[in-house]
Amino acid sequence: MSWTFEDVMPRARVVSDNDYAGDPDGLVQLAQLVLSPSVVVPFVIGSHLPAHGFTNTVDSAARAAVAARRVVELCGRDVNVIAGVERALTSRTEPIESDAARAIVAEAMRDDTDLPLFVACGGGLTEIASAWLIEPRICERVTLVWIGGHEHPGTAEPPPGGGDLEFNTSIDPLAAQVVFNDSDLPIWQVPRNVYRTAIASRAELMVRMRPHGELGHHLFDALADAYERVKSMDMQLGEVWVMGDSPLVSLTALWTGFEPAPASSPWVTVPCPRILDSGLYEARPDGRPLRVFTDVDSRLMLEDLYAKLALHAEGQR
Numbered sequence: 317m318s319w320t321f322e323d324v325m326p327r328a329r330v331v332s333d334n335d336y337a338g339d340p341d342g343l344v345q346l347a348q349l350v351l352s353p354s355v356v357v358p359f360v361i362g363s364h365l366p367a368h369g370f371t372n373t374v375d376s377a378a379r380a381a382v383a384a385r386r387v388v389e390l391c392g393r394d395v396n397v398i399a400g401v402e403r404a405l406t407s408r409t410e411p412i413e414s415d416a417a418r419a420i421v422a423e424a425m426r427d428d429t430d431l432p433l434f435v436a437c438g439g440g441l442t443e444i445a446s447a448w449l450i451e452p453r454i455c456e457r458v459t460l461v462w463i464g465g466h467e468h469p470g471t472a473e474p475p476p477g478g479g480d481l482e483f484n485t486s487i488d489p490l491a492a493q494v495v496f497n498d499s500d501l502p503i504w505q506v507p508r509n510v511y512r513t514a515i516a517s518r519a520e521l522m523v524r525m526r527p528h529g530e531l532g533h534h535l536f537d538a539l540a541d542a543y544e545r546v547k548s549m550d551m552q553l554g555e556v557w558v559m560g561d562s563p564l565v566s567l568t569a570l571w572t573g574f575e576p577a578p579a580s581s582p583w584v585t586v587p588c589p590r591i592l593d594s595g596l597y598e599a600r601p602d603g604r605p606l607r608v609f610t611d612v613d614s615r616l617m618l619e620d621l622y623a624k625l626a627l628h629a630e631g632q633r
Contacts, residue, residue, distance in 0.1 A: 324353040327576065329431045330568045331420060333361040333400070334561060335439035335487065336380035336387075340538035342438050343387050344621065345561040347535060349436070350391045351624040352569040356431065358423050359396040360384050361416045363439045364403065366487040377402050383538075390531040391628065400443050404488035408498060411446035420447035424454035434568050438463045438561035440487030445494040448501055455500045461568060463561055464492070465507040466595050468586070468608060472509035481595035482508045489593065497590045504567060504583070504607045511560035514614050518555045524622040529629030559618070566617040567609070580613035 332349055334342035350357055362380030381399035388395045400416040411417060420443060424433055435444050435458055444460055464484030467474055474480075485492045495501055526536040539557055546553055567578045588603035 321353045326354060326356045326431060327571065328355050328568055329358055329423070329429070329433045330355045330564075331358060331361065331423060331433070331435045332384075332564070333363055333416075333435055333437045333439070333443055334380070334384075335363050335365050335376065336383040337362070337376045338365050338380075338439070339560075340535070340542050341557065341559045342561045343383060343538050344535050344559060345438060345564050346384055346387050347391055347531060348562065348565045348621045348624055349569060350388055350393050350395060351628055352565060354571070355569045357393075357395050359398055359419055360388065361398050361400050361419075361443055363400040363416075363437075363443060364487070366440070366483075367404070375402065387531070387534070390534055401446075404440065404442055405445060405490040405494065408490050408494050409449070411449035412442065413450070414443065414446065416443045417446035417450060420444060420458070421451045421454055424457040425451065433458045434461050435459075436461045436564040436568055437484075438564055439484055441484075441491040441495050442488045444501070445488070445491035445499070448499045449494065452499070455502070459502045459504060460495065461504045461506075461564055462495075463506045463511050463564060465505055465591075466597065467507055467509045468589075468597065469599075471507075471610070475508070475512060478508065479595070485591070485595050489591075489595070492591050496588060500604055502604075502607075503588065504609065506563050506567070506609045506612065510609055510612060511563060512558055514559045514562050514612055514617065515556050516559050516618055518557070520618075521557065525625060528622075528625040531628060532625045535625075562617050562621065563609070563612040565620070566613060570613075570616055570620060580616055581609055582611050583607050583609045 336342050362377050362384050365376040377400045381397050385397045398416045401412045401414045466482045525532045572579045585605050585607055587601050588606035589597035589600050592598055
């Protein structure tokens, strides 16, 4: 008997929402997620980048959608990609109406499937915040998995040079406050000190990613191009790349068979704090439960990525 993927049935729906025009680790995450048979990806959202930094942000969401469509095409999948809005929220009470936010609401309110729904965000929270402001009942039907947020008190020191306003929080600070402070959305958070541990070396990417077909080569080139852009700014990144968005795959797709859960990535449950304007937290003892991951299983996450790229290149996935 051959143990393949033909009998793997989806166990969840995962909407991938990411700033695909920025750090290409999001594109790597997208490829791995789309190639995962245990999840259904109803659609993908290309979100905007912050109004600071070295990337032109005028049309970053539109460019994110273009980049995501190319990866989905190379994966050989038919998945709708939607461009999000090009700006952050200006109010904690007014959503930005968009195709992406409305798509989240429609997917959450479906009554024709029992598959749990996750919105997996590797960037800012504009679209999920707007979706909740449009239809607060989605909190009963969706779980947000977010790569972002400052270190929690007593867990880790900020990285050298790391400010209080963590990067993904800085993309849309008001949206982060809507989601944490105002909404009752269930949240699984991978804060900065944890997502920074998802590290791949240049050597392993050259050996385990680049040779595997057009998709592997495309992803490697995206990482190499980003490296060169940073290098042109007289910054040296060394010989590793942080695959900070890839935990979105292991936390939604790579669950145990018995007693299903992302069991190899430990977490703690704490009262959800408020996010202050500074990006730091204010304790809220009566806050709803927040799942904070304290580690990620990089071995499972990266080995699964490399294996899926190899199998896809061989025409077996």
